Amino acid sequence: MTKKLRIGFVGVGGMGQMAHLSNYVVLQNECEVVALAEPRRQTAELVAKRYGVPQVFNDHNELLKSAEVDAIVAPQPFRHHYAIIPDILRAGIPVFTEKPLALSVKAGEELVRLGEEHGAMHMVGYHKRSDPAMEYAKSLVEQWKNSGEFGKLQYIRVTMPPGDWVNGADKPLSVDEPFPAIDKELGPDEFNEDQTNHLDAFVNYYIHQVNAIRFLLGESYRLTFADKSGVLLAGESDSGVTVTLEMAPYSTSIEWHEHIVVCFQKGFVRIDLPAPLARQRAGKVTVMRDNGKESPSYLEPIMPNLSAMRNQAKNFIAAIRGERPAPCLAKEALEDLKLAEDYIRFMARYELNSKGAIL
Template sequence: MSKLRIGFVGVGGMGQMAHLSNYALLREECEIVALADPRVKLGQAVAQRYGVPQAFVSHEELLNGAKVDAIVAPQLYRTHYAIIPDIVRAGIPVFTEKPLSLTVEAGEQLVKLAEEHRVLHMVGYHKRSDPAMEYAHRRIEEWKATGEFGKLQYIRVTMPPGDWIGGADAPLASDDPYPQSPLEPGPSYLTDDQTRQLDTFVNYYIHQVNAIRYLLQEPYRITFGDRRGVLLTGESDSGVTVALETAPYQTTIEWHESLLVCFERGFVRVDLPPPLARQQAGKVTIMKDNGKEPPSYECPVMPNRSAMRQQAMNFIAAVQGLRPAPCESKEALEDLKLARDYILLMQNYK
């Protein structure tokens, strides 16, 4: 199968560290043939650093001037509504960072466009691509199918603020002025304060909202949120309890994100590395206790591959039709609905 020709729309800090640096090393699977960034000096420096033959200043110029099979567009999510429709209408599969958008309404329009044009729009919930998460997901589904360890009862995700960079090298920079792109406005039914709360929540915690559904493999709803914004809880369609501890404490030079999936007679736990840690997968711990023998523990060894690298591989495979994307826009829309419901629920304390 021939290599995919990849175009990049946006090569700022996250564009370089989380995405471009990983695609550039997948030389057997793809080649980066063009990039676009309104910061001319930065675009030229990045193109030279990664050997990208064409550099443009806008996504429109790239669409008109380069031949690409797919586009990676690591933009601010509040600019998706103004950029992504052009790419989808051009019929080009696209990857964007999380979340899909700020509001449910804008998200619905992006989902509708992707469906109308039959174009893949993969949303970058990279935690789904961590080898440890993929492994845990398979084991959880096996336990649910066999019933060997009882029913799935509880999922808890903890993500205190910490060092999410994890020692990653600094990206290339320039003295270009930061582009002033129009940002998606908040919904009419939220106040300015509520919109700020929504913006903060989807920026920091939408990954965990999505990860809960990935491990559950069914819808859930939010039922409680404390007034300090430390804990929210919910319940799935089948009655599984879920909890998200957003900021019970914070760390300065560590990262303590964990996911615990509890069955009646055992659990599967994943401890994730900092999001930008270089080629480091999470850790899986599996406990089994059938009540007849002493509890046993497994700690399978994961490959030296980061979630970001695996995510790039997953997007390429999805564009090629080899396997489904980990999360498409239609599913990502459900995260925005949960975030909206959470913000409205919190207003009960005002």
């Protein structure tokens, strides 16, 4: 029988509870949550009692010193990563953090360096890679690329307007306590305050889609264009595939619209993803085939009743055990920050031009 992993949690705020803790405690044959660190003591005790966590600590250093854990889930705000995650990596313990890796490339590079130096796996929470629909689509895209039956991969489009990402999820347990004072990571040295705020907003909301494009491409890509209104960015992959991200062509009030279309010359794979906090609901896949040899067809395979967040927890556990690779490690997540900084620099050119500067 495979030994159950002992999991420690560093932070049990809103996302910590709704997106992560609730998805680990039910995997009773695979792991057990044995400790949590949370400086808001009343909230910590309330959460520990609700989820049956036996040990409670004030901070991550106390947990590292006194708890026996095989891995740590640290769902911290990303601008706190640089102040907390290095200690976990230095301890050589596998760690999961939310996306993005950090705010800046500089901080991200240091986290990657520490993980490699101390042999600590660092998985970054791009949960969309763990959606069963995305896993299915990725496998099919690779099959088509290898077979050539549907021509070349030539275009990927992602559309994700602002919408109801919470999807009616239950509110997390909490007590009216102040959050601890933790200095936030500063922005890149060359960025002014407005540019840092723009970077913060972009990586908080759209870095999932930046990452998902690379996941489906299977290769890196670079930014080639962004419109001044902030609706669209475009890029090109190493092999010449065009990609676009439609960020805010419109907005929705009570729905979530997120679509990805992977286009080959003779067919496409479309993924429609549910709201991030939807409970045990996978995305939908539509496959169109028209290779000229058989009658054109559409296929909509049935996905399991499994959410991306739950499957992500399973994937982290499997990666720790060496059963399969982690969906996204820190080194790859660093590439997202590089593109994000390039995007902010690109957008800054419009501001310079409006002031009469030479582009």
